[in-house]
Amino acid sequence: MADATFAYKVRDGGGKVREGVLEGSSRGAVVAALRERGMTPLKVEQKKSSALQMDIKIPGLSGRVKGKEVAIFARQFATMVNSGLSLIRTLAILEDQTENPALSKVISEVRADVEKGSSLSVAMVKHPKVFNELFVAMIRAGEVGGVLDETLDRLADMMEAAHALRSKVKSAMAYPVVVLFLVVGIVFAMLMFVVPMFENMYAELGGDLPVPTKILIAAGNALTTYWFMFFALVIGGIWGFRRYIKTDEGRNQWDAFKLKVPIFGNLLHKTALSRFSRSFSVLSRSGVPILSALEIVSQTSGNRVMMKALDDVQASVKKGESLSGPLEHHKVFPPMVSQMMTVGEETGALDEMLSKVADFYDREVDDTVAALTSLIEPLLIVVLGVTVGGILIALYLPMFNVASLLEG
Numbered sequence: 001m002a003d004a005t006f007a008y009k010v011r012d013g014g015g016k017v018r019e020g021v022l023e024g025s026s027r028g029a030v031v032a033a034l035r036e037r038g039m040t041p042l043k044v045e046q047k048k049s050s051a052l053q054m055d056i057k058i059p060g061l062s063g064r065v066k067g068k069e070v071a072i073f074a075r076q077f078a079t080m081v082n083s084g085l086s087l088i089r090t091l092a093i094l095e096d097q098t099e100n101p102a103l104s105k106v107i108s109e110v111r112a113d114v115e116k117g118s119s120l121s122v123a124m125v126k127h128p129k130v131f132n133e134l135f136v137a138m139i140r141a142g143e144v145g146g147v148l149d150e151t152l153d154r155l156a157d158m159m160e161a162a163h164a165l166r167s168k169v170k171s172a173m174a175y176p177v178v179v180l181f182l183v184v185g186i187v188f189a190m191l192m193f194v195v196p197m198f199e200n201m202y203a204e205l206g207g208d209l210p211v212p213t214k215i216l217i218a219a220g221n222a223l224t225t226y227w228f229m230f231f232a233l234v235i236g237g238i239w240g241f242r243r244y245i246k247t248d249e250g251r252n253q254w255d256a257f258k259l260k261v262p263i264f265g266n267l268l269h270k271t272a273l274s275r276f277s278r279s280f281s282v283l284s285r286s287g288v289p290i291l292s293a294l295e296i297v298s299q300t301s302g303n304r305v306m307m308k309a310l311d312d313v314q315a316s317v318k319k320g321e322s323l324s325g326p327l328e329h330h331k332v333f334p335p336m337v338s339q340m341m342t343v344g345e346e347t348g349a350l351d352e353m354l355s356k357v358a359d360f361y362d363r364e365v366d367d368t369v370a371a372l373t374s375l376i377e378p379l380l381i382v383v384l385g386v387t388v389g390g391i392l393i394a395l396y397l398p399m400f401n402v403a404s405l406l407e408g
């Protein structure tokens with residue numbers, strides 16, 4: 001029997017009356033679930049379905065759970081479990097206080113599975129879009145080792161660090177992207193609205209125009225006449241590019257290209273190394289087997305070049321080789337990483353060495369972002385000035401010959 005939706009009114013532990021909705025197989029099951037959460041049911045009624053009700057979903061936006069929200073969930077989960085609350089009570093509280101309906105629904109389904117006797121990791125593995133392999137593997141390791149509270153703390157620390165790292169990279173790349181769109185918008189506006197005014201004026205004056213001015217006028221005419229074709233080409237190009245990078249060959253080439261891009265490629269490389277080191281360190285410290293940890297960090301690396309290198313390392317470890325040895329054959333891993341891992345293997349402190357590597361690259365990302373922030377702003381101002389200034393110069397070049405044009 002499919003679960004129905006019930007509207008409820010309850011009094012919580014503080015005496016406050018609260019209202020909401022909850023799914024359940026029957027009214028009694030919903031009442032029992034509310035009592036389990038420490039609430040006193042005042043009114044529970046099944047909501048009647050209506051043909052007029054519509055669930056409007058916007059593709060790409062509805063049902064989406066951001067990494068930041070999962071990080072907050074992990075921290076709150078860790079705090080409550082460490083405080084002595086049961087898993088079911090903790091999940092119920094998080095379900096109620098989570099603002100994202102999609103995440104709240106996922107938490108509700110996880111709680112329902114746990115209530116039926118499933119382990120937390122088994123319940124979470126059903127929602128790969130919210131809880132990735134790394135998340136589930138750490139939860140499973142915490143359950144097996146009986147240290148779920150400690151594992152949740154490590155997981156929350158790791159996810160918060162990963163979110164902070166992504167935010168720094170996004171902040172470094174957001175400014176140039178905005179300025180690029182601004183430059184493109186200004187150029188389009190001048191070609192479509194300003195250039196035609198000058199063209200009419202030049203036509204009345206007659207005479208031969210300078211080459212830069214002719215090129216500019218031709219570009220303006222082409223854009224004004226065939227603007228729909230231009231936009232179709234842009235949209236088609238974007239669609240084709242997205243289709244291409246979804247293929248294995250396209251994704252491999254695109255990820256390799258990103259690491260070679262001047263300035264930003266170095267930043268993305270350091271970010272990937274930090275993510276790998278942090279994830280591998282936490283998995284190792286949580287008791288996840290080396291081969292399983294390598295497979296997980298490979299799938300969650302976010303870059304095909306690094307994924308291929310880690311797959312080779314995993315194959316070598318299966319043959320009995322060390323971890324650090326195979327890394328030396330892949331340029332995506334600098335010598336420092338392999339040397340630190342060698343020391344970690346020899347001393348039995350691999351997780352600590354990987355944590356130090358992650359901290360090092362976190363600082364490197366901070367320094368790179370700071371340098372980019374101070375360097376990119378003047379460079380973009382120069383680009384904007386040269387672009388707009390070049391167009392204006394091309395437009396006003398004929399003015400220097402206006403006297404001869406008038407005499408002609």
